[in-house]
Amino acid sequence: MLAHFPWLLPLSIGLHNLSNRLVRTLLTILGIILGVAVVLAVDITNQSTLASIHLTLDRAVGKAELLIIPRGEAETIAGELAEWVQDVSGVDVAAPDVHMRVFLANEDLSTEALWSASGFQLGRRFELHGIDPELDPQVRLYYLESGRMPTGSRYEVVTTKKHAQENKLSIGDDLVLATINGVERLEIVGLLQDEGVAAINSGEVGFTSLLVAQEILDLGDEIHEISVRVDPEIASQPSKLADLKKEIELRLGERARPVYPAARGDMVPRMLNAYQIGLSFFSVIAVFVGAFLIYNTFSMNIVERTREIGMYRAIGMSRAQVLWMVLLEASLLGLIGASLGAFVGVWLSRGLLVVMRGFLAEASQFILVSRESLSKSLGIGIAVTLLSALLPALHAANISPLEALRVQSRSTQRIRPAIWLAGILMLFSGYSGLYYLKWRSQFMVMAGSTSIFMLLFGAVMILPLMVFILERSSRWLPRIVYGNEGAIGSANVRRSVSRTTLTIACLMVSLVMIIGIGTVTYTFEEDIQHWVNSALGGDVFVASTDTLQNSFTNQLLSVPGIAAISPTRYLEVSMPASFAERSESKRDHLVYTAIDPVAFRKIGDMVFTTGKSNPEANWQALEAERAIFISTVVASEYQLEPGENLSLLTRRGLQDFQVVAVTSDFSNQGYVITGTYDNLERWFIESGVDRFTIATTATSSSQAVAEEIESRFGERNNLEIQTAETIKTSVTSLMDQAFQLFDVLTLVGVVIGTLGVINTLTMNVIERQREIGALRSIGMTKFQVVKMVLAESLAMGMMGCLYGLGFGYLISKTFVYALNVLSSYDVDYLFTPQPYLVSALIAMLVSQVAAVGPSWRAVRQNIIEAIKHE
Amino acid sequence: MDMSAPTLQTIQLVKQYQMGSLFVEALKGVDLSIQAGEFVAIMGPSGSGKSTLLHLMGGLDKPTSGEVILAGKPLSQLNDYELARIRRLKVGFVFQFYNLIPTLTAAENIALPLLIDGVPLRRYRERLDELLELVNLSDRAQHKPDQLSGGQQQRVAIARAFVNQPEIVLADEPTGNLDTRSGTAILELLQRSRAELGATIVIVTHDPRAASYAQRVIFLRDGKIAKTLGSEGGEVSLKNIMAEMEALEA
Incomplete structure (x- = not known):
């Protein structure tokens, strides 16, 4: 065939090459498969995680991103506004809602008896919602256990399975409600599982059609609020959501106003944003690692064929033909490897998500393989294969045939200064990009990711400069562990600087991932733990769905075992537009936490980030009129410092409150300011208590105190009582779950390191057959x-370990810094030896486990065949 | 050890290889005896089985049938570990392509069998110096293989073969990769080593000039001994060897 189609010669040689060196070909394909798979798997995992986080958040706080509520003193808004809002561009769903608190009537009691008693003991409070059964499931999560949703104007209701079981009700029975207008009977047509909307009012909730609810309350066409679900792209970007909110506000004018849902706030977009930032960092690392694995395998393949290429040149092949031959081969391998890699990637991501199932309850439902991820990973696979083939092939094609023939199939090529000089430049650019250059917010994530990519790349490129120093520092270990064989073996790492560089780089990347992730996790965990410990302070916490009277403190004090009580009131306060504008999200409301400083300090303390040396002065300053503490989040979002003023809308008009200190407080996502009860009463004309923090006496158990409070006041006052221990346990467990994603990435790091070492050692063993023989x-x-x-x-493991630990330290500091810049949380870098010890152990372990296969291969080879091998 | 007993003996040595569905008989019953201190050359055309015979004699491969007795030990009864020990302590190998370890210096390469044996090198310092002297490389002791010429590398390989004072040194085409001058130097070195160190040497070659350095030349054809020059046969001379080779290849 070649006689007719001579231009097929390079392809024919390429194919022969691939089939004659089957093991090497398979190893190269394996490298490409893994590279593509890692990129795809992390991408899929990221997207699936995000989808699952969306669901988890929706479950926790509802799907709606905005609420339309009445303005001022009005209690209702016109029903037609739902349709108006629906027409706003960017709004997906606008679902009207009517809700009321009613009492559940007992068949034996008359309504009059219920109301005349005016005590809550006679009937329990039940929350009834009037909804559009078509629209509402799009803004809230309904999980029907059995039956159906209510329809039209029929007096039907769905309630929770929990409520039905407790009241011995089932589908077909009537739910008897005592309302201001008398007793109403609604037929139960469906039961809800204990999730989603069933969590409202602790399960004491029912949903009927909007028309029925309006009729029961004599509302006419009026409604209480509209839940708005917006386009997902807008939902995940705080600034776009704020713009939409503003647009709706303009349209509605005086008739109603849009707000962020209380439970959700603008936390969700912020949180999603933060997750996306974090995940995009990991994607960058994944792309780097994937590209790296491919380059590693393919460049080795080509470098060791320098001699062969020289032979082709010697017998008359032109440079173009050599390049054509290598690129054809690379394309073929790239195509096979990338396609298989895509399958492996999906399979790998399934594995990763199974590992994460503790965090993502329904992870397996979310294997999202987008066309974008697929084409990205395939593109990277093929492009990097071609690139890693092209560079050494160009080099080989450019050297004289004689020189190439002298290479003797060894790959001891020199690393050109251009490479490490470029590495130094990249390190410098990456560092400057993170620490010195100011980026506009929309470019921040991209700039941050690119800078981290450059730092990693730079660290790899300067490695050739470090190899000899590292080898000298590592030599002793293999000698001690393996004696004379250790000395012979460890000397081998000096033979091919390029190969040793790539292996160390693989190990370095995996250790950097472990140390970087470990440090970030530790830093955040410690910070949150520290805050939880100081913020909780007390031993028992008592909260109520209703604001309690301050005098309730005295009733609580009658419970034996209580040493001190600190009351807290949370009030949403607004600020003028001029202040809201300072924040990127244009958020115009904060939570004012009112405390009694004397009572508060008997139980706990604040974590100050300003005036740390003299907390007493901070507390004294708070006693002044219109003095407040602000959280680190507020300080950074609204660019406030102690001594400056924050304007708040009070019942006595716009007032300036002086910031006297900044505290580390993550409650309400950090959008919190703290002031005294005196200021609350004076300026906001509010009183009452939302939460009591209780310190128990040394001799009493917090559990016993909690139970006693529950039995005395629990049901009557709708109290929710928790002990500090249970809260700490749940915070810790939530934190552990949230950081599981990082554990998975650590695992990816270990896999990369192992593969890198296996790859290099196998190549080394293949190349040194004759020598081993x-x-x-x-x-x-x-x-x-x-x-x-x-x-x-082991020598390579030790070298990778030394470099990885050093660079891991630097990059972990950079990670914390970058997260500080990109999110509003202000955390200090904390050093912990654990990830370093784990990394060192993993490097050693990986080096030994990865060597098992190649060493087995080395001893299996026939001595005679080996010594004949060239 | 009985001084009259041969250092190496092969008894009805047969070696078969399978190549696809074909069985190729490389050796067809070779009986051979090599006395201590002898310098023997094995010659023959390509495919006559000379390298196979050398590999079997050195315990690198196992015969299909027959036996190799080295220093009184039948090799077929030894396991892999024992064979490795025999190779390390009783046999010295010299290869056509030297097979030095590129990361080790000339001195370290010479000491490699000792390193493998786990003995402290300081005890052998004198022996190493002696060997470096013998191969005339004292001034190159700290050079790596890529800093040495082909002839120098082969001299290092010869010193390595003698470092453990082996019973026998087996050389496979020791001059095959060298120019005439270097080749002559290597052959003279082998001869001198035998004289000075009292070693037994077997070389496989198809260079009549190299074979002429031996006391006995064994000619193989089609896996069998076709002729022997030396002890019982005719005189070992370049002329005779060339004549025999011509006859074998005819």
């Missing part, structure tokens, strides 16, 4: 050969 022929036993390969690997 010679060693066997002069008396080396199989066990000694194994020891030699293990020692070589």
Whole structure:
């Protein structure tokens, strides 16, 4: 065939090459498969995680991003506004809602008896919602256990399974409600599982059609609020959501106003944003790692064929033909590897998501393989294969045939200064990009990710400069562990700077991931833990769905075992537009936490980030009129410092409150200011208590106190009582779950390191067949050969460990810094030896485990065949 | 050890290889005896089985049938570990392509069998110096293989073969990769080593000039000994060897 189509010669040679060196070909394909798979798997995992986080948040706080509520003193808004809002561009769903608190009537009691008693003991409060059964499931999560949703104007209701079981009700029974207008009977047509909307009012909730609810309350066409679900793209970007909110506000004018849902606030977009930032960092690392794995395998393949390429050149092949041959081969391998890699990637992501199932309850439902991810990973696979083939092939094609023939199939090529000089430049650019350059907010994530990419790339490129220093510092270990074989084996790492560089780089990348992620996790965990410990302060917490009277403190004090009580009131306060404008999200409301400083300090303390040296002065300053503490989040979002004023809309008009200190407080997502009860009463004309923090006496158990409070006041006052221990446990467990994603990435890091070492050692063993054969022929036993390969690997492990630990330290500091800049949380970098010890252990372990296969391969080879091998 | 007993003996040595569905008989019953201190050359055309015979004699491969007795030990009864020990302590190998370890210096390469044996090198300092002297590389002791010429590398390989004072040194085409001058130097070195160190040497070659350095030349054809020059046969001379080779290849 070649006689007719001579231009097929390069392809024919390429194909022969691939089939004749089957093991090497398979290893190269494996490298490409893994590279593509890692990129795709992390991408899929990220997207699936995000989808699952969306669901988790929706479950917790509802799907609606905005609420339309009455303005001022009005209690209702016109029903027609729902349709108006629906027409606003960017709004997906606008669902009207009517709600009321009613009492559940007992068949034996008359309504009059219920109301005349005016005590809550006679009937329990039940929340009834009037909804559009078509629209509402799009803004809230309904999980029907059995039956159906109510329809039209029929007096039907769905309630929770929990409520039905407690009241011995089932589908077909009537729910008897005592309302201001008398007793109403609604037929139960469906029961809800204990999730989603069933969590409202602790399960004491029912949903009927909007028309029925309006009729029961004599509302006419009026409604209480509209839940708005917006386009997902807008939902995940705080600034776009704020713009939409403003647009709706303009349209509605005086008739109603849009707000962020209380439970949701603008936390969800912020949180999603933060997650996306974090995940985009990981994607960058994944792309780097994937590209790196491919380059590693393919460049080795080409470098060791320098001699062969020289031979082709010697017998008359032109440079273009050499390049054409190599690129054809690379394209073929790239295509096969990338396609298989895509399958492996999906499979790998399934595995990763299974590991994360603790965090993502329904992770398996979310294997989202977008066309974008697929084309990205395939593109990276093929492009990097071609690139990693092109660079060494260009080099090979450019050297003289004689020189190439002298190379003797060894890959001891020099690393050109251009490479490490470019590495230094990249390190410098990455560092400057993060620490010195100011980026506009919309470019911040991209700039941050690119800078981290450059730092990693730079660290790899300057490695050739470090190899000899690292080798000298690592030599002792294999000698001690493996004796003379160790000395012979460890010396092998000096033979091919490029290969050793790539292996160390693989290990370095995995250690950097472990240390970076470990440090970030530790830093955040410690910060949150510290805050939880100081913020909780007390032993028992009592909250109520209703604001309690301050005098309730005295009733609580009658419970034995209580040493001190600190009351807290939370009030949403607004600020003028001039202040809201300072924040990127244009958020115009904060939570004012009113405390009694004396009572508060008996139980806990604040974590100050300003005036740390003299907390007493901070507390004294708070006693002044219109003095407040602000959280670190507020300080950074609204650019406020102690001594400056924050304007708030009070019942006595716009007032300036002086910031006297900044505290580390993550409650209400950090949008919190703290002031005294005196100021609350004076300026906001509010009183009452939302939460009591209780310190128990040394001799009493907090659990016993909690139970006693529950039995005395629990049901009557709708109290929710928790002990500090249970809260701490749940915070810790939530934190552990949230950081599981990082554990998965650590696992990816370990896999990368292992593969890198396996790849290099296998190549080394293949390349050194004759030498190993010679060693066997002069008396080396199989066990000694194994020891030699293990020692070589240990030397590389040690070198990777030294470099990885050093660079890991720097990059972990950078990670914390970047997260500080990109999110509003202000955390200090904390050093913890744990990830370093784990990394060192993993490097050693990986080096030894990865060497098992290659060493087995080395001892299996036939001595005679080996010494004939060229 | 009985001084009259041969250092190496092969008894009805047969070696078969399977190549696809075909069985190729490389050796067809070779009986051979090599006395201590002898310098023997094995010659023959390509495919005559000379390298196979050398590999079997050195315990690198196992015969299909027959036996190799080295220093009184039948090799077929030894396991892999024991064979490795025999190779390390009783046999010295010299290869056509030297097979030195590129990361080790000339001195370290020479000491490699000792390193493998786990003995402290300081005890052998004198022996190493002696060997470096013998191969005339004292001034190159700290050079790596890529800093040495082909002839120098082969001299290192020869010193390595003698470092453990082996019973026998087996050389496979030791001059095959060298120019005439370097080749002559290597052959003279082998001869001198035998004289000075009292070693037994077997070389496989198809260079008549190299074979002429031996006391006995064994000619193989089609896996069998076709002729022997030396002890019982005719005189070992370049002329005789060339004549025999011509006859074998005819």
